[in-house]
Amino acid sequence: MMAEWSKSHLKVVLVGNSGVGKSSIMTRFVDHRFTNMYRATIGVDFLTKEMTVDQSPVVFQIWDTAGTERFHSLGTSLYRRAHCCLLVFDVTSAASFSALDGWKKEFLAQSCPTEPASFPFIVLGNKTDLDVREVSMNRARLWCEAVGAQYFECSAKEGTAIDAAFEVAARAALHYFRSNAMDHREEVKITSKQETNSKQSEVLRSPQCNC
DSSP, X not given: OHHHHTSEEEEEEEEOOTTSSHHHHHHHHHHOOOOSOOOOOOXXXXXXXXXXXXXXXXXXXXXXXXXXXXXXXXXXXXXXXXXXXXXXXXXXOHHHHHTHHHHHHHHHHHHOOSOGGGOOEEEEEEOTTSSOOSSOHHHHHHHHHHHTOEEEEOBTTTTBTHHHHHHHHHHHHHHHXXXXXXXXXXXXXXXXXXXXXXXXXXXXXXXXXXX
């Protein structure tokens, strides 16, 4: 158990409209498989994967969120203490791309990072294996440049660029984790029973003030 928790635990959250392929992306990365039999995520799904990032062993915690309005109330508890956010859209759906700005703002509002301007976002344009698309690569890149996010075009079905995107996300998450380490660390002082009794004795022996 001690060896397990000596590794940095990095939390990344996938957000975006329902149906853009968040579950498929997560499963492709962790289990290296794809299926067309996915059901809509109800609430939250969660997988972990151990990785080595910049020669440091880490436990990558990946949270897949339901992209529907009725589950937005889960955001506050889900987004808190995240180290990176993956904004996912479907390149065949202009509506899913237009929604990214709202998802980004909601994430920042509910996660309350110490330095919002430096929080790492990675944008994934999924379903590039499909012939028809409504969002051009150039349009997506321009938006990402404007908000300071890195962009990857990927296909969960074919596995295209999935590993590369998560490797960049893991590196960004580790950097953010190290930069904000004090925000995730609780200072605990362990006092021995003998020391406590000694201090109590000193208090009892001290002269009383007759003011």
